[in-house]
Amino acid sequence: MGGDRIFVVVGAGLAGAKAAETLRAEGFDGRVVLLGEEDRRPYDRPSLSKGFLRGERGAAAPWVHPAEFYADNDIELRVGERVAALDRENRDVVLVSGERIAFDRLLLATGATARPLAVPGANRPSVHYLRTMADAEALRSAVDGAERVAVVGGGWIGTEVAASARRLGRKVALLERRGSPLQTVLGVRMGEVFRDLHAENGVELHTGVTVTEIVEAGVRTDRGLVEADLVVVGIGVRPRVELARAAGLSIEDGIVVGEHLETSSPGIYAAGDVATVRHPLLGRKVRVEHWANAHGQGPVAARNMLGHNVVHSEVPFFFSDQYDLGMEFRGVARPSDELVVRGDVDAREFIAFWLSGGRVTAAMNVNVWDSGQLLEALIAQRAEVSADLLRSAELPSLVRSLAL
Incomplete structure (x- = not known):
């Protein structure tokens, strides 16, 4: 199946690698070209801010596939x-x-890049920033030689780097312009859970501050100087849409794709961090930057490049481990x-639900490990449920009753 056709994947991250794998698994026998800008084969990113950054035993380079996989499957990996x-x-x-490389079908899996800090001295x-494996290697070396680390940005990367630096014994300051870390994604109350977690583990918290300059002594804010000999910036990412925009593809927050992940140009697809798609469960357009999304969308895009008309409908998922909180x-x-x-909440063993119109839009289990599939089903069912039932009902019976 495929013959002399050429399928090109631009971006050798998780989405691109899983797409190339799926093309072969589905029987495509044409040419598959996987182009990666980095100088190494595809790898997973989640451990870069956790075990890999800390240099822990067993946290070696998190490759998506063994080195021989690409040659064994006749995938032209060009790093x-x-x-x-x-x-x-x-x-x-x-x-x-x-x-020039000709293509019959093209997948754009160009991912995202770290958002730069736009202040003098940046x-x-x-x-340092943390997006790539090379970033993580450089940051690990820098942490080894640092005494005081300032982390600018209290999102997932910022809080995970802060936790890793503390576990490595460094003095850490976390700077966040809102009232608590993770407030943007989790809201005030859940943000306070992570604020207290970091405070209890010795992180010096500076909330409600604006960074004005990076100087030799550390980070200058509108409330004074935070001393540091190493600064890590984690203020979000930008989807890498430059190629798509220059080519005239439809762009909103990312590359706009339909339910089959095809862009505004027939035969060109997009997947992973860079793709903006109307999610069938959420009922609105979203661009999801997490591992599970790239892992799921890459294979869906590959199958649709082969004409299978598959819809990506998985519930978005991610995880974080910080100190003793998972x-x-x-x-x-x-x-x-x-x-x-x-x-x-005080013992950090709880489940948080987010409701809109009486339906569960999101759920977070904290140090509760027997509920994941039930929570996913609860979101996927889109059934109306009361707050009282969510607080008190047994989850298995609740999910079963809503499915009826």
């Missing part, structure tokens, strides 16, 4: 290759070198959603 342009008219991918050698988050919540909590 260190940057794409300069997409020639839609001639159906070519144009490399920086000038080489280009100092003491300033959590899993499913769904997508909005700040306006109602928060319902069951369990003991």
